[in-house]
Amino acid sequence: MHFMSALRAAWQQRDSLLCVGLDPDPARFPAHLQGRPDAVFEFCKAIVDATADLVCCFKPQIAYFAAQRAEDQLEALIAHIHVRHPGTPVVLDAKRGDIGSTAGQYAVEAFERYRADAITVNPYMGRDSVEPYLAYADKGVILLCRTSNPGGSDLQFLEVGRPGGGVEKLYERVARLVAEDWNASGNCALVVGATFPDEIARVRALTGEMPLLVPGIGAQGGDIAATVAAGRSADGTGLMINSSRAILYAGADEDFAAAARRAALDTRDAINAYR
Amino acid sequence: MHFMSALRAAWQQRDSLLCVGLDPDPARFPAHLQGRPDAVFEFCKAIVDATADLVCCFKPQIAYFAAQRAEDQLEALIAHIHVRHPGTPVVLDAKRGDIGSTAGQYAVEAFERYRADAITVNPYMGRDSVEPYLAYADKGVILLCRTSNPGGSDLQFLEVGRPGGGVEKLYERVARLVAEDWNASGNCALVVGATFPDEIARVRALTGEMPLLVPGIGAQGGDIAATVAAGRSADGTGLMINSSRAILYAGADEDFAAAARRAALDTRDAINAYR
Numbered sequence: 294m295h296f297m298s299a300l301r302a303a304w305q306q307r308d309s310l311l312c313v314g315l316d317p318d319p320a321r322f323p324a325h326l327q328g329r330p331d332a333v334f335e336f337c338k339a340i341v342d343a344t345a346d347l348v349c350c351f352k353p354q355i356a357y358f359a360a361q362r363a364e365d366q367l368e369a370l371i372a373h374i375h376v377r378h379p380g381t382p383v384v385l386d387a388k389r390g391d392i393g394s395t396a397g398q399y400a401v402e403a404f405e406r407y408r409a410d411a412i413t414v415n416p417y418m419g420r421d422s423v424e425p426y427l428a429y430a431d432k433g434v435i436l437l438c439r440t441s442n443p444g445g446s447d448l449q450f451l452e453v454g455r456p457g458g459g460v461e462k463l464y465e466r467v468a469r470l471v472a473e474d475w476n477a478s479g480n481c482a483l484v485v486g487a488t489f490p491d492e493i494a495r496v497r498a499l500t501g502e503m504p505l506l507v508p509g510i511g512a513q514g515g516d517i518a519a520t521v522a523a524g525r526s527a528d529g530t531g532l533m534i535n536s537s538r539a540i541l542y543a544g545a546d547e548d549f550a551a552a553a554r555r556a557a558l559d560t561r562d563a564i565n566a567y568r
Numbered sequence: 569m570h571f572m573s574a575l576r577a578a579w580q581q582r583d584s585l586l587c588v589g590l591d592p593d594p595a596r597f598p599a600h601l602q603g604r605p606d607a608v609f610e611f612c613k614a615i616v617d618a619t620a621d622l623v624c625c626f627k628p629q630i631a632y633f634a635a636q637r638a639e640d641q642l643e644a645l646i647a648h649i650h651v652r653h654p655g656t657p658v659v660l661d662a663k664r665g666d667i668g669s670t671a672g673q674y675a676v677e678a679f680e681r682y683r684a685d686a687i688t689v690n691p692y693m694g695r696d697s698v699e700p701y702l703a704y705a706d707k708g709v710i711l712l713c714r715t716s717n718p719g720g721s722d723l724q725f726l727e728v729g730r731p732g733g734g735v736e737k738l739y740e741r742v743a744r745l746v747a748e749d750w751n752a753s754g755n756c757a758l759v760v761g762a763t764f765p766d767e768i769a770r771v772r773a774l775t776g777e778m779p780l781l782v783p784g785i786g787a788q789g790g791d792i793a794a795t796v797a798a799g800r801s802a803d804g805t806g807l808m809i810n811s812s813r814a815i816l817y818a819g820a821d822e823d824f825a826a827a828a829r830r831a832a833l834d835t836r837d838a839i840n841a842y843r
Contacts, residue, residue, distance in 0.1 A: 316670070356666060356673035362681060364639055390663050390690050391631060392717040395591070398631035406637060415665050417692040417712060419719025437692060442667040444694025447745065448738070453726040463723070463738070470722065508667075 296433035314537030390415030441486025441509030487515025511539035589812030665690030716761025716784030762790025786814035
């Protein structure tokens with residue numbers, strides 16, 4: 294599967310810009326799953342099966358699996374998505390960043406071990422730290438640009454000198470570097486938080502049709518209307534709008550997956566109302 | 569174990585600023601370990617047992633374990649270091665970086681699951697992305713500042729406006745933020761590559777006695793004399809100078825651990841010659 298092709302097909306065929314984030318927190322699982330050794334897999338599998346026709350991609354957050362010693366369950370979950378919901382891209386949210394030789398090991402972890410279709414990567418260490426991921430031309434490489442958290446401004450909002458004169462924000466420099474240089478294989482995307490719609494619009498202006506992964510609606514307070522208006526591409530797609538907790542924990546008992554489906558449907562439709 | 573106290577004790581008692589990096593690459597293991605299911609653990613354990621009295625800390629690089637599906641062997645290795653070589657700090661080189669709720673999961677992974685004494689963290693997402701690690705006041709939080717790779721300059725060497733006027737490089741801003749703000753519990757350190765001794769000196773000037781983790785000697789070409797001259801603190805310590813491949817793969821057959829010990833001894837002594 295080629296990530297960019299699969300994402301575009303999912304946008305069209307499922308009429309959805311919704312990305313469901315898989316952040317399994319056992320403390321919030323329904324009672325009937327508590328204490329089961331495969332609870333992480335079973336919880337996520339139920340969410341996936343209930344929502345796959347409503348999403349353009351799934352985004353498992355590896356930290357939640359690693360904290361639970363549940364790497365094997367993450368492998369099984371991604372394999373399940375590929376088998377049961379073919380054509381649904383899986384973004385491994387790992388935010389890796391390291392020098393080339395080590396980044397090569399992280400690329401093996403993401404793309405060969407977990408069989409993810411895309412990975413999130415931190416740009417702080419520069420181009421050669423990203424090249425080992427870019428070398429997998431059929432995989433997506435999603436660089437952090439303007440993150441949704443308050444501290445994102447500590448570095449990303451600093452003004453840096455622009456070659457040729459003037460200044461730009463650090464996140465704008467990252468957007469330009471990726472769009473103008475790192476994206477030679479056409480497999481790059483960017484993370485821009487829903488909490489900053491002005492910056493989503495700026496990144497859209499700098500990057501043409503590049504896909505944007507947008508976390509921060511729901512629990513973090515980002516606004517759907519403003520996000521879509523600022524970030525959609527010319528054909529009304531271009532966005533992976535992530536929701537995690539508001540969907541995963543929409544219900545608290547045995548029918549949690551049905552509640553998650555209703556929340557996913559509502560979110561997809563709310564997004565589509567503004568496209 | 570309190571990371572900063574243990575590190576200072578190790579500097580003094582072992583008369584060493586050497587950090588041995590544990591980057592296990594099965595393709596480079598000696599023949600007698602090839603194909604063994606516990607080869608990653610056995611290789612690293614032999615290196616650790618042969619060099620523990622010569623180091624101020626060990627630094628396992630988690631990507632090498634994750635690419636091999638060897639998380640259990642990493643857990644066993646760190647447990648082995650704590651039991652057999654008490655007082656030897658373990659730095660988990662993970663370069664994590666995410667919003668607070670997710671960073672909390674990474675902190676659980678590093679400090680509770682793996683029982684590491686310190687972790688490397690990427691500063692791009694700002695202070696609130698680092699706070700979950702800082703909350704473990706007895707653990708070390710080692711922020712990327714000026715990394716050893718060529719692409720490190722892409723962002724870290726950009727000039728940003730200084731509050732109050734003038735400009736500074738982005739890595740200098742990171743060093744100041746950490747020294748002046750994030751280090752309230754005294755548990756922070758910084759990563760500065762040996763390939764940039766001028767910047768090591770600048771970071772030392774900005775951060776007082778803060779410990780610096782310095783990768784990049786050996787295979788990456790950093791110079792020991794320049795690193796020590798630029799980075800040592802007033803008492804001749806202050807540095808964790810990392811060497812990985814030059815020590816791990818000093819020998820290629822059954823006596824690889826003895827060869828690693830000789831390489832570690834030579835490196836420690838070469839460092840000490842310039843203190």
